[in-house]
Amino acid sequence: MNILVLVVLFFVISAGTAVVGLLTTWIDRKVTARVQYRLGPPWFQPFADVVKLLGKETIVPHAASKAAFLISPLIGLAGVSLVSFIIWLAIFDPTGSGFIGDLIVVIYLLILPALAMIFGGLASANPLASVGASREMKLALAYELPFILMIVVVLIKSGGTLSLGGLISAQQSGGVYVASISGLLALVVAILCTQAKLGQVPFDAAEAETELTGGILIEYSGTPLAVFKLTRAMLYLTVPMFTVVLLCGGIGSGWGIPLGILKYVGLLVAVVLIRNTNPRLRIEHAVKFFWGHVTAIAIIAVALAVLGNRLGIGWL
Amino acid sequence: MSLKIKALTKSPWVYHLCAGGSCNNCDIEILDCLTPRFDVERFGVTLIGSVRHADALLVSGIVTKKTAPLVKQIWEQAPKPCLVVAIGGCACSQGMFKDCYTANPVPLDELIPVHAYVPGCPPKPETMIAGIVKLLGSLTK
Amino acid sequence: MIEDIVKEIKKAVGKWIKGVTIKNSQRVYIDIDPAGVREVATYLWKDRGARYSIATAIDNRTNFEVQHHLSLDREGGAMVSLRSILDRDKPSMPSLAPVIKASDWIEREMSELMGIEFVGHPDMRRLLLSSEHWPEGVYPLRKDFKA
């Protein structure tokens, strides 16, 4: 593949992710509204929101550090775009020869949106945003540990393959990892981390989108706010998709595609359901929750995976 | 009609600002607009908490001497284009509190620009929705 | 019924009482000496268990009048108003706040809006609307106030 094709592909895939991501945020809002006896917004609502924000004035607060304030959202967007590009490429072309990125790259890039939010929040020089940023930081520290452990489970199962395409091929030929106890536990961990990475209830202490004030984003307006919203929407698609790749063998091809989409939708439904049936968790409790329960589950999963590998028992 | 305006009419985020002297009824009717019977989220209207995200300020109540500087400051913090809707008789014309000794000598629409008036005491939620729809309609002309 | 209660009140704190008007079975106005307001109110509030409802300050142009309204919730719900007449030039009377916490805010309010001094109030901070718009000595509820 030459560079030009790659660049074009990158933009097409990023745009596609953004569109589908925005649609999924709509599903989320619609489900919430139906639970509350309301009709909810029309399907194009997230698009209208983003386009509208692009046309608004961008205000940089006096006390804010201007460069950091404006660059932060772009860092987040760049991170999530690259991740989605890598993941989609792996899904569509698992055996592709060109090296674009492996598991390690994805893990790093997925931290970028959270970092961007933290920088943005700190740069806006608003006490509320600072509180939000410090919470986001704590939360990121909290969920990264089990998240990495979850990936370790995948690595043990795959025999150390770091290539996403390799993981997909291996699962498509040798059965999905989730069809084992350790894989199932890893999936639970993955869903909870997804919830936190998406900043969804119960782990939305940092942003508190439903809580009206918006925390970190309180000082953002216009285009940078739109970029943050877009980043969030793309994460909505990308993070669950990453889990699908890691544990459920990707989307597949031909007749496998509807099934693959179903996998993603299943994960999304889990996320939306958790969001709608739980009140917000205090940040300390979120940290304790991730370092305690979730990490414990992840460690058990790792142990089982190692045991399964040693003894050659597939279902462990 | 530009895309920018079109998007604005489809996604007006509103910030609710009680200017001070009010009986609170307009404020409650504004909240009522969000609840199941009226559900303005159908039209993309969302009540937001940061004035930086606002496309429209819904102002209720008379401006008192004490709140006048705050009201002006909040208007200045809003990103433009931003619309101001005066909700209820007090915000439109100072209503019956015009002669109060705490009323700001300058009414709301001389303090900050007001783009639409929704009269009523309090205006019914339907009236508010109609007022906002009319205001948005006037943008697209 | 109400006459009996008035009799008992007279017996307990009669030295401060200047006159009694029983308007009907639920409304009694007792004219008292402002100096004794604390004793009379404490008797009603503490010994008889009356609820301190509120106080009203009235500008009669020739003098000021403060009425403390106490509700005899446990004895038929009659409203007893203790009427104190104050000097027009320098209105001042003892504060009830050290005894009855409920009178804290209303005394501050009366002092702010009517310019009546309450001697012995523990927390008489300047509390007119905002000091920017309301200079000392301007009392909006007085009859001679012009906006």
Add this chain to the structure above:
Amino acid sequence: MSDRRIIPIGPYHPLQEEPELFRLEVDGETVVDLDVEVGWNHRGIEKLCETKTYDQVPFVVERICGICSTSHPLAYVQAVEDAGNIEVPERALYIRTLVAELERLHSHLLWVGLAGHFLGYNTVWMWSWKYREPILDICETVTGNRNHYAMMKVGGVRRDILPEHVDYILSRLPEIEKFADLIKGAVLDDPVLHARLKGVGVMTADDIHDYGAVGPTSRASGVPGDVRRDDPYAAYGLVDWDVICVPQGDVFAKAVVRVLEMYETIKIIKGCLEKMPAGEIDSKPKVVAPGEGIGRHEAPRGEVFHYVRSDGTNRPIRHKIRAPTYVNLPTYKTSVIGESITDATIILAAIDPCYCCTERMAVYKHKGDPNEPIMTGSDLVRLSQEKTARLRKEFGL
């Protein structure tokens, strides 16, 4: 190590419809002092009323507060009737009671919704406001407006209740009863709410007496004060109902009082519709004789007090207004101090504060210096919601 900090809430905060400023002084997790600055909403209505005629004043006092918009005019007209010894036809008394109770019903539902929101149950908020609509429909049908009813006038009421209104009211009441059953079952039996609200913000009967607190705030502390029964007016002495009073004094008790009161209110409405006699609705008084009068009404939040002095002209020479929040608000000092900040919001919300009522008069200056905010009102609400979440988890829900 002392970790003292000041948390300002307001003056503009998205969760409060009105501007007000609280300053919580916090040591670690515990509230050590509290100050409230009101006055943003002060309009000087008492002065304004002195410039209006007796028939104009009800419209002014109606607009003291949008939720107590029948309570103030009702207390006012009673004060004028007391001052001028004006008779009121019996049918008018029943209509007054009916409208006042409809208002109590929608006010309590509003509180249930907001309390649900503070506790992190947004669905409760949406649902209870959904069921508030039938009551507003009834009000609109009967009085012509959803909120400001303009029913009260000196000597009677302005509009009659027509026979078709009676049928309409009776046809809509079951919806509200159904919802009251739902809350009673789902909310009051919820173990999480028990753990969350019981023993929180306790006020003893002595505190109530000290601060002169009224309404559900006092009835939840075992003080059975209710003007409707202590000093019967309108038709409250003529229909059958009970005062709800529970002894615990905590936030949960206040919720219980309000939910159970909804049943009593429905009972009063039905009683009024049943017993309402035919006849005049207005005695059409021509003058108000010189004198002074006191009018009281048990508003949804407690006793509303109006004092009117007449000198025989067509306007009052003094009109004193005291709203229930004015005496309920200072009880924050006993109920919030010493409690955890996670519980502060719900305790503050538990008295169902109504600042527009209070602020027609009161101003409280803060003494704390305006430190930079470390936490905000929304944080407090969040803390409150998080505590619910924690308890839900403990209870395995």
